[in-house]
Amino acid sequence: MLILEILLGGLLTGGIYALLAAGFSLQYGVARVLNVSHGEFIMLGALSTYSLYVTLGINPLLSLVIVGPVLFPIGFLLNKLLFQRIRALAGSREIFEGWSMLVSFGLLFIIQNIALLGWSADQKGYSFMAFPINLIGLRIPANRLVALLLAVAIGICFFLFLMRTRLGRAIRAASQEETGAQLIGINIRWMHGLCFGFGTALAGLAGVLISTMFTVSPFIGLPYTIIAIIVVVLGGLGNIIGSLVGGLILGLISSIVLRIEPSLEMVVLYVLFMLMLLIRPRGLFGK
Amino acid sequence: MFLAIVAVASLALAPHYLPDFYVTLLSSIFRYTVLTVSWATFCGPTGYISLASAAFLGAGMYVTALFGEAIPLPVIVVLGGVAASLLALLAGLASLRIKGIFFAMFSLGLSEGLKDFINWWEMVKAGRQGRLVISASNETIFYTMLIILVMTLLTSMLIRRSKYGLALRAIGEEEEATDHLGVNVNAVKLITFAATSFWIGTTGAITVTQFSYVDTQVAFSVFYSFVPTVMALFGGIGNMLGWILGSFVFTILTELLLTPFPYFYMLIFGTVIISVFLFFPSGLVGLVTRWRKRERVRPNATL
Numbered sequence: 001m002l003i004l005e006i007l008l009g010g011l012l013t014g015g016i017y018a019l020l021a022a023g024f025s026l027q028y029g030v031a032r033v034l035n036v037s038h039g040e041f042i043m044l045g046a047l048s049t050y051s052l053y054v055t056l057g058i059n060p061l062l063s064l065v066i067v068g069p070v071l072f073p074i075g076f077l078l079n080k081l082l083f084q085r086i087r088a089l090a091g092s093r094e095i096f097e098g099w100s101m102l103v104s105f106g107l108l109f110i111i112q113n114i115a116l117l118g119w120s121a122d123q124k125g126y127s128f129m130a131f132p133i134n135l136i137g138l139r140i141p142a143n144r145l146v147a148l149l150l151a152v153a154i155g156i157c158f159f160l161f162l163m164r165t166r167l168g169r170a171i172r173a174a175s176q177e178e179t180g181a182q183l184i185g186i187n188i189r190w191m192h193g194l195c196f197g198f199g200t201a202l203a204g205l206a207g208v209l210i211s212t213m214f215t216v217s218p219f220i221g222l223p224y225t226i227i228a229i230i231v232v233v234l235g236g237l238g239n240i241i242g243s244l245v246g247g248l249i250l251g252l253i254s255s256i257v258l259r260i261e262p263s264l265e266m267v268v269l270y271v272l273f274m275l276m277l278l279i280r281p282r283g284l285f286g287k
Numbered sequence: 288m289f290l291a292i293v294a295v296a297s298l299a300l301a302p303h304y305l306p307d308f309y310v311t312l313l314s315s316i317f318r319y320t321v322l323t324v325s326w327a328t329f330c331g332p333t334g335y336i337s338l339a340s341a342a343f344l345g346a347g348m349y350v351t352a353l354f355g356e357a358i359p360l361p362v363i364v365v366l367g368g369v370a371a372s373l374l375a376l377l378a379g380l381a382s383l384r385i386k387g388i389f390f391a392m393f394s395l396g397l398s399e400g401l402k403d404f405i406n407w408w409e410m411v412k413a414g415r416q417g418r419l420v421i422s423a424s425n426e427t428i429f430y431t432m433l434i435i436l437v438m439t440l441l442t443s444m445l446i447r448r449s450k451y452g453l454a455l456r457a458i459g460e461e462e463e464a465t466d467h468l469g470v471n472v473n474a475v476k477l478i479t480f481a482a483t484s485f486w487i488g489t490t491g492a493i494t495v496t497q498f499s500y501v502d503t504q505v506a507f508s509v510f511y512s513f514v515p516t517v518m519a520l521f522g523g524i525g526n527m528l529g530w531i532l533g534s535f536v537f538t539i540l541t542e543l544l545l546t547p548f549p550y551f552y553m554l555i556f557g558t559v560i561i562s563v564f565l566f567f568p569s570g571l572v573g574l575v576t577r578w579r580k581r582e583r584v585r586p587n588a589t590l
Contacts, residue, residue: 034392094388102336106560270400274381277385277396278381278385
């Protein structure tokens with residue numbers, strides 16, 4: 001029973017983590033931007049869903065369809081206006097990676113400030129499908145189940161997109177070998193923009209799901225970003241599929257730790273993260 | 288050199304002829320300059336991006352928070368520095384082989400991890416989230432910070448002009464080649480990292496006496512990891528004047544903007560950072576250099 005609870009909790013957390021990480025991995029793997037402001041888009045997705053639900057009564061599930069298409073062009077434009085220029089100014093790839101990370105820090109501050117102005121600093125929560133459902137003898141809140149199913153569904157769609165479609169293959173090619181991808185005719189600038197946009201969109205979707213289960217505030221961004229970083233390093237920087245798997249693994253570990261000593265959850269993840277960097281920086285599936 | 292002595296002397300007399308507000312402002316400027324110069328002494332020439340400054344500052348703050356009542360202030364300040372140095376040594380030893388963006392992430396993980404760990408420790412062992420801290424007068428803080436600032440600048444100059452400085456720049460250009468040349472790259476990195484973090488620790492130890500209460504959110508805020516980076520880049524990462532100028536200008540700007548727009552400073556901060564990268568990546572010093580070069584090109588333009 002306990003094991004089942006842990007597994008289910010792990011799957012749910014893992015599903016969300018996988019979504020977070022997938023977006024982040026796209027942005028780093030293809031556009032080579034370590035987007036420290038990734039979590040802020042999660043936060044925006046979450047808070048927007050809250051507002052839409054509370055003021056307009058829009059079903060959070062519907063918000064999924066709203067948030068995604070809104071955040072995608074924002075991400076695309078951010079890449080075009082900001083990171084593209086930095087790429088031109090930076091001398092080498094390493095410098096670009098460093099600079100773009102710092103620029104994304106600036107973005108973090110800007111977005112968080114705007115959110116604070118718009119939503120104020122207190123925690124916000126709403127009740128959505130909070131009734132429990134009986135499943136294999138466990139009582140699970142329906143919203144968690146729905147979030148889990150949706151996270152898994154989005155994850156599978158994304159996986160299929162990457163593996164089976166031409167665009168997906170182009171993205172994978174761009175993340176594996178940028179010059180080679182260009183040589184076979186892939187428009188790499190377009191890839192950067194698309195992947196950045198997908199990244200912010202996925203973050204927003206994760207945020208929508210998170211808002212159905214937990215209270216949210218303008219400050220939830222950075223911890224989620226760090227989780228995304230940890231997952232991506234665990235799965236292998238640049239390997240987008242690896243980040244999906246890494247997310248599930250980390251979710252499971254997180255679930256186990258939550259059972260034993262809940263307030264140590266993040267610390268354990270950090271320790272794992274640093275160990276990973278020390279022992280095997282290319283991650284489980286990295287090149 | 289003479290100018291420097293005059294500057295220090297006049298600053299030392301500041302509490303006597305300046306109103307309290309300016310004294311605290313100067314203390315703030317000193318604090319951010321120490322952070323920036325300490326950070327840049329290691330990260331400037333090597334090109335590493337360390338986001339661990341918050342960890343060192345917080346360590347110093349917590350040393351005072353924990354032992355401030357039992358131990359006299361000067362000793363506590365030194366202990367704060369020692370704590371930060373030890374932390375830097377440990378972290379440095381662990382991360383010797385980690386480079387580039389991984390190092391940045393590692394240092395960020397260190398800062399955030401330490402924050403959460405101490406938070407957990409406090410919650411579980413002490414049953415509380417924050418601590419009351421001993422207080423010190425603005426004057427005490429001012430003089431301590433002045434001393435720390437002077438020491439930091441001296442340390443930085445000493446490192447930069449020594450063979451360590453040369454080694455650091457060599458590491459920044461091509462670490463492997465430097466290693467092959469026989470330079471003990473590990474030792475250089477570790478010693479510089481530990482030496483510069485010492486002053487960050489001392490700063491934390493004395494700064495915390497300004498607030499009467501501290502918790503992990505305040506002490507280990509990611510803001511303190513980020514600020515030295517931005518200030519150094521803003522002023523110009525290449526030379527020490529840039530770092531000092533950057534922190535000076537930036538702190539004054541922040542203080543000027545904070546009062547009329549207390550709810551916007553993060554926004555302004557973020558915008559400034561992005562502007563630095565988009566428009567003047569070589570910082571203020573770079574702008575000045577470019578401006579001066581422009582004046583000289585004109586006479587030859589008729590060719």
